[in-house]
Amino acid sequence: MAETAYWEAIRRAHDEEMANDELVIAMGEDIGVAGGTYKATLGLYDKYGEERVIDTPISENSYTGIGIGASMTGMRPIIEIMSINFALLALDTLINAAAKIRYMSGGQIACPIVMRTPGGTAHQLAAQHSARLARMFMSTSGLRVVTPRGPLDAYGMLKSAVRCNDPVIIIEHEQMYNLKEDIPDEEFFRPLEGAEVVREGSDITLIGYNFSVHLCLQAAKRLEGDGISAEVIDLRALKPIDRETIRRSVEKTHHAVVAEEDEAPVGVGAEIITGIIEDCFFALDSQPVRVHAADVPVPYNATLEKAAIPDANDVYQGALKALGKI
Amino acid sequence: MNDADKKRLLREMILYRRFEDRSFEAYMERKIGGFLHLYSGQEAVATGVLEMAVVGQGRKNDYVITGYRDHIHAIKTGTDPKAVMAELYGKETGCSKGRGGSMHIFDASQNFMGGYALVGQPFPLAAGLAMGAKHQKTNQIAICFLGDGANNQGTFHETMNMASIWNLPVLFVCENNQYAIGTRIDRSTAVTDQYRRVEAYNMKSSQHDGMDIDIVMAAAKDAIDYVRKESKPYFIEFMTYRFRGHSMSDAKGYRTREEEAEWEKRDPIKIYSRRLVEEGIITPEDIKAMEKEVDDYIENEVIKFAEESPEPKVEELTRYVLDDNPDPRWIGPLQQ
Known part of the structure; x- marks a missing residue:
C-alpha cells in the first residue's frame, strides 16, 4: 500500500496500460512535453515518445474524432479534455460518432476510446470552466460514464476503461486531483459498473x-x-x-x-x-x-x-x- | 490496364448507375425509407480512385470512409451489392444489419468504415484510421471521400492541420459537385478551388476532371503512391456533378436545366463507353447486352435478396448498443 494522490493514480494507470499494450496511446492538449495540466501524464512523453503521448492542437472535436478513428482500427486511445466545458466542442464526434458507430454498424465496429475530463467547480473559475455536464453524457445511449471519487477508483477504473470495448467517459474533478488515499502496490482493476x-x-x-x-x-x-x-x-x-x-x-x-x-x-x-x-x-x-x-x-x-x-x-x-x- | 479490365470498369459504372436508379424506384414504392442520397453522375470518382487503392481483399484493404452518399463507395470497396440493397430495405441481412440504413453503410470485413450523416465528421475519423494503420505499421492508408460542402466545417481545418503535422497516410478525396445541398459553391465558399485551401496546412493537393475515369485513375494513382510511400496526407479534388438532387426530397430548384444538360453531356459512363468503342474494345451492342445483364442481376439477385430477406427481430432491439459480451473483470458489477 502507498499513499497516492488522485493525479498520481491516473498517471500510474496510464503508465501501466501503455507498458502493457502498444495499442494504448494518450492524446490531449499539453499532455506530452508539458506533462498535463493535472500531471496525469507526467513523464510519459519521455518514456513512450511523441507518437504515443500526443500533444494535440486546440481542436477538441477533431482530435477526439482522430482518437475515435484510431480506435476503429483496434487502438486504445486515452483522450484528455482539459475541462468538461471544452468537451462540448467534441460532442459531435463523441455523441454522433463514438456512441453510435457500434449500433449503426450492426455491431461490427467498436470504438474503445476513453475520454477523461474534469467536470466540476473549483475556485472562481467562472462559468466557462465550471461546468459539470454529467447529465449530458449519462443520457446518451452507447456511452459508459464513470465518476471515480478517489485515487482507488481513479486508478482502477481508468485501467478497466482502457480494456473495455465501449467508449468510456471518465469525469474527474478539479478539487480531487490532490486527494490522497492508500492504494495497493500490486496491479488491480475496479469495475465500470456498480454503485x-x-x-x-x-x-x-x-x-x-x-x-x-x-x-x-x-x-x-x-x-x-x-x-x-x-x-x-x-x-x-x-x-x-x-x-x-x-x-x-x-x-x-x-x-x-x-x-x-x-x-x-x-x-x-x-x-x-x-x-x-x-x-x-x-x-x-x-x-x-x-x-x-x-x-x-x-x-x-x-x-x-x-x-x-x-x-x-x-x-x-x-x-x-x-x-x-x- | 488490359481490355478485360476496361470492360470490367465500364460494367462497374453501369452497375452503380443502375443500382442507384433501382434504389430510386424502390424508394418511390416506399420499400426504402429515411433519406436516400444517390451517386449518379459522380461514378468515375469513387470507381477510379478505389481502382487504384487496395480494395476487395477483406481486412487487407485500405480504409475507406465517406458521408451519406455511400452505397457505391462501399460496393467498390468490396461490399456485396446485395448486402447494400438489403441495408436500404432495413433487413437483417443488410451490411449494417438494418440498423444503419442508406446513410450508414458499414462493412468491417472490407474495411469500409462507414457512411456518416454529419457533414465533415469523416475527416477526423479518416485521419484516425490513418493513425491506427501507421501505428500498427500495416502499410494501409485511409481514403476519405467527401463533397465540397464539407470543407466549410471546422473539422476540415482542424483535421487538415493535424494530418499534416502528424504525417498521417490519408487521402482526402473532394468530390466537388459544386453544390452544398442546394447552395452553389461560390455563394457559400470564399475560395471555390478546393485544392488550394489545404495549402494553408502545408499539404500537397491537386484538382482534376472527375467525369473521365482515365483522368481520375491517373491522378489517384500518383496521389495514393505518394500517401503510401511518404506516409503523408494528400488532398485531391475532382470536378464532378450529381445528376439527381441532393436527396429524394430535392426539386433542384437551385440549378438551371441548361447547366444540367451541359454536365449530362459529360456523363462519365458515356465518356468511357465512347472511348472503349472508339478503341475497338467493345461494340455498342456489347454495351446494350452489358446493361441488360446488369439489370437482370440487380432485379433477379440484388432486389430479390433484399425483398426476401428477414426483418431484424424486435427482441434484438437493444443489441449492439454496447459490447454484448463484456469482460466482467472490467465491467463488473462491483462485488461488495
Whole structure:
C-alpha cells in the first residue's frame, strides 16, 4: 500500500496500460512535453515518445474524432479534455460518432476510446470552466460514464476503461486531483459498473457521485452527532446506473437524499429519484430530496459561487428535511 | 490496364448507375425509407480512385470512409451489392444489419468504415484510421471521400492541420459537385478551388476532371503512391456533378436545366463507353447486352435478396448498443 494522490493514480494507470499494450496511446492538449495540466501524464512523453503521448492542437472535436478513428482500427486511445466545458466542442464526434458507430454498424465496429475530463467547480473559475455536464453524457445511449471519487477508483477504473470495448467517459474533478488515499502496490482493476455503499447506516440514504460523495460523507458524520445513522452510496457509474444497490438501501432506511453538484433540471437527482419511485416507492417514509446547484451559470464572485454550489451543510440540511426535522 | 479490365470498369459504372436508379424506384414504392442520397453522375470518382487503392481483399484493404452518399463507395470497396440493397430495405441481412440504413453503410470485413450523416465528421475519423494503420505499421492508408460542402466545417481545418503535422497516410478525396445541398459553391465558399485551401496546412493537393475515369485513375494513382510511400496526407479534388438532387426530397430548384444538360453531356459512363468503342474494345451492342445483364442481376439477385430477406427481430432491439459480451473483470458489477 502507498499513499497516492488522485493525479498520481491516473498517471500510474496510464503508465501501466501503455507498458502493457502498444495499442494504448494518450492524446490531449499539453499532455506530452508539458506533462498535463493535472500531471496525469507526467513523464510519459519521455518514456513512450511523441507518437504515443500526443500533444494535440486546440481542436477538441477533431482530435477526439482522430482518437475515435484510431480506435476503429483496434487502438486504445486515452483522450484528455482539459475541462468538461471544452468537451462540448467534441460532442459531435463523441455523441454522433463514438456512441453510435457500434449500433449503426450492426455491431461490427467498436470504438474503445476513453475520454477523461474534469467536470466540476473549483475556485472562481467562472462559468466557462465550471461546468459539470454529467447529465449530458449519462443520457446518451452507447456511452459508459464513470465518476471515480478517489485515487482507488481513479486508478482502477481508468485501467478497466482502457480494456473495455465501449467508449468510456471518465469525469474527474478539479478539487480531487490532490486527494490522497492508500492504494495497493500490486496491479488491480475496479469495475465500470456498480454503485458502492461507502458508509453503512440505517436511518437515511445519502447518494452522491464524484465530488459530492465527499459532501455526503461529511454530512453523514455531522448527522451521526445528531444520533442519525446515514448510509452513503457512491454511484460510481452514471451510465449505467446501479439501481439495485439504491433500492436495497432505501428499503432499509426509508429516506433518500441525492447530492449533485450540477443544476437540477433533467439531472442526476431527477434520474435517481425517478428510479427510487419506480423501484421502491412504498418503502419511502418521506419524499426524496435533491440537493443541487442553483439554476445559474457559475458566477465568478466567491460569495456568489459558494451560494450557487451545494456544500456539506446543504446535504446535511437536505437530510434533516427528508427526515422531517426541519 | 488490359481490355478485360476496361470492360470490367465500364460494367462497374453501369452497375452503380443502375443500382442507384433501382434504389430510386424502390424508394418511390416506399420499400426504402429515411433519406436516400444517390451517386449518379459522380461514378468515375469513387470507381477510379478505389481502382487504384487496395480494395476487395477483406481486412487487407485500405480504409475507406465517406458521408451519406455511400452505397457505391462501399460496393467498390468490396461490399456485396446485395448486402447494400438489403441495408436500404432495413433487413437483417443488410451490411449494417438494418440498423444503419442508406446513410450508414458499414462493412468491417472490407474495411469500409462507414457512411456518416454529419457533414465533415469523416475527416477526423479518416485521419484516425490513418493513425491506427501507421501505428500498427500495416502499410494501409485511409481514403476519405467527401463533397465540397464539407470543407466549410471546422473539422476540415482542424483535421487538415493535424494530418499534416502528424504525417498521417490519408487521402482526402473532394468530390466537388459544386453544390452544398442546394447552395452553389461560390455563394457559400470564399475560395471555390478546393485544392488550394489545404495549402494553408502545408499539404500537397491537386484538382482534376472527375467525369473521365482515365483522368481520375491517373491522378489517384500518383496521389495514393505518394500517401503510401511518404506516409503523408494528400488532398485531391475532382470536378464532378450529381445528376439527381441532393436527396429524394430535392426539386433542384437551385440549378438551371441548361447547366444540367451541359454536365449530362459529360456523363462519365458515356465518356468511357465512347472511348472503349472508339478503341475497338467493345461494340455498342456489347454495351446494350452489358446493361441488360446488369439489370437482370440487380432485379433477379440484388432486389430479390433484399425483398426476401428477414426483418431484424424486435427482441434484438437493444443489441449492439454496447459490447454484448463484456469482460466482467472490467465491467463488473462491483462485488461488495
